[in-house]
Amino acid sequence: MVGDSHDTFDFEGGNSVSLHKGKGKRLWKKVKYQLIGYHSLPGYLRDNEFILGYYRAEWPLKQAFLSIFSVHNETLNVWTHLIGFFLFLCLTIYTAMKAPAVMDLNSLQRLSDMVKGADLHKIDSELLNCLPPLPKMPGFHKLKDELRTSFPSVDFLSLLSDWHIVQLLTKCLPDRFPQHGVKDDVVNMVAPLMIQPITRWPIFTFLCGAMFCLLASSMCHLLSCHSEHLSCILLRLDYAGISALIATSFYPPVYYSFICDPFFCNLYLSIITVLALATIVFSLLPAFQKPNFRGYRASLFFGMGISGVAPIVHKLILYKHQPEALQTTGYEILMGVLYGLGALIYATRIPERWKPGKFDIAGHSHQLFHVLVVAGAYAHYQAGLVYLRWRDLKGC
Structure with missing residues (x-):
C-alpha cells in the first residue's frame, strides 16, 4: 500500500535509514538544508580548506536567498x-x-573673517565707481542703494548672488584697485561667491x-x-x-x-x-x-x-x-x-x-x-x- 511505502536515505558515514514515505519526506527536507562540512562539498564549492564547517550546498534559490537571515560561514x-x-x-x-553646495559653513566663516579684516572705508568709493549705470541689470539698483547706505554692515554680500554682478566686479577689480592691500581685500571678499560647480x-x-x-x-x-x-x-x-x-x-x-x-x-x-x-x-x-x-x-x-x-x-x-x-x-x-x-x-x-x-x-x-x-x-x-x-x- 502507498501508506506503507518506504524511502531509504544514505547519510554521511554510509549508514542507511529506511522510513515511511511521509515521514521520510519531512526528514529529508529537514536534513537537506542542514549545514555540512568542507569534505562533503561538491568540488565547485571547495575554495578554502581552512574553513571546515557551516557550509550550504546545492540549496534551492528560495532557501539560499532566505539564508541571508540565518547563521552560516557566508x-x-x-x-x-x-x-x-x-x-x-x-x-x-x-x-x-x-x-x-560647496559654500558650506566653513566657507561662510572664512568669508566673514575676510570681510572683518578688510578696510571697508577705502573700498567704499572705488567699489561704487566700479559699477557702471546698467539699469537693465537684475538687482542693480537694489545693490547700488545698499552699497551707499549700509556698506559697513556688509549686507550687500547677499545681493552678489547674481552672476552678472559678480562677473562685472571681478573684471574691473584689477584696474580699479592697483593699491596693495585694497585689491586683495576685495578679491578675497568676492572670490568665494564666484563658484562655478564643475562636472560631477x-x-x-x-x-x-x-x-x-x-x-x-x-x-x-x-x-x-x-x-x-x-x-x-x-x-x-x-x-x-x-x-x-x-x-x-x-x-x-x-x-x-x-x-x-x-x-x-x-x-x-x-x-x-x-x-x-x-x-x-x-x-x-x-x-x-x-x-x-x-x-x-x-x-x-x-x-x-x-x-x-x-x-x-x-x-x-x-x-x-x-x-x-x-x-x-x-x-x-x-x-x-x-x-x-x-x-x-x-x-x-x-x-x-x-x-x-x-x-x-x-x-x-x-x-x-x-x-x-x-x-x-x-x-x-x-x-x-x-x-x-x-x-x-x-x-x-
Whole structure:
C-alpha cells in the first residue's frame, strides 16, 4: 500500500535509514538544508580548506536567498558588503543633493573673517565707481542703494548672488584697485561667491563602481550555493565588480587633478580603463576561478591598483604647494593601504590557516577583506569631496 511505502536515505558515514514515505519526506527536507562540512562539498564549492564547517550546498534559490537571515560561514561575507552597498547608495544620494553646495559653513566663516579684516572705508568709493549705470541689470539698483547706505554692515554680500554682478566686479577689480592691500581685500571678499560647480560624473562613476562591486559580491556569497552554473556566473560578476571598483577609483583623482591638462587627463584615464577591461575579460575565463589561481587573482587586482601611482605622483609634482593636493594624496594612500592589506589577507588566508575551524563563522580572511574594501572605498569618497571643493572654488 502507498501508506506503507518506504524511502531509504544514505547519510554521511554510509549508514542507511529506511522510513515511511511521509515521514521520510519531512526528514529529508529537514536534513537537506542542514549545514555540512568542507569534505562533503561538491568540488565547485571547495575554495578554502581552512574553513571546515557551516557550509550550504546545492540549496534551492528560495532557501539560499532566505539564508541571508540565518547563521552560516557566508553570513558576514554577505552582510559586510550588503551594508556597504546601502552606505554608498546613501552617499550617492547625499552627493547629488548636497555636494554642489560647496559654500558650506566653513566657507561662510572664512568669508566673514575676510570681510572683518578688510578696510571697508577705502573700498567704499572705488567699489561704487566700479559699477557702471546698467539699469537693465537684475538687482542693480537694489545693490547700488545698499552699497551707499549700509556698506559697513556688509549686507550687500547677499545681493552678489547674481552672476552678472559678480562677473562685472571681478573684471574691473584689477584696474580699479592697483593699491596693495585694497585689491586683495576685495578679491578675497568676492572670490568665494564666484563658484562655478564643475562636472560631477567622475565621482558618480566611482560611486556606481563601488555599489556594483559590493552588490555583486553580496549576491555571489549568498546564492553561489545553489548550483555550479549559477556559481560560475556570480563569480565572474564578482571579479568584474572588483575590477570596476579599482578602475573607477582612479576616475575622480585623475580627472580633477588634470582637468586643466586634457592630454594627461585622457592619457591616464585611457590607461586605467584599458587595464580594467583586460582584467574583466581575464576574469571571465573559467580557469581563472579555480582555487589555485587565488594568488594570481589577488596579484592582478593589486597590480591594477598600483598603476594609479603615476598620476598621483604627477599630481603632487604639479600642485606641491596646494594643501588640497596633499590632503587628497593622504586619503589615496590610505585607500591603497587598505585595499592592499585586504588583498594580502585574502591571498594568504590569515588567520584561519593558523587555526583551521576556529574562524568558520566570524573572523576569517574573506570577511576581513570585505571590511577593508568598504573602508578603503569610503576613504576614497572623502578624497573625492576634497577634489570637488577644490576645483569648484579655484577652477584650474
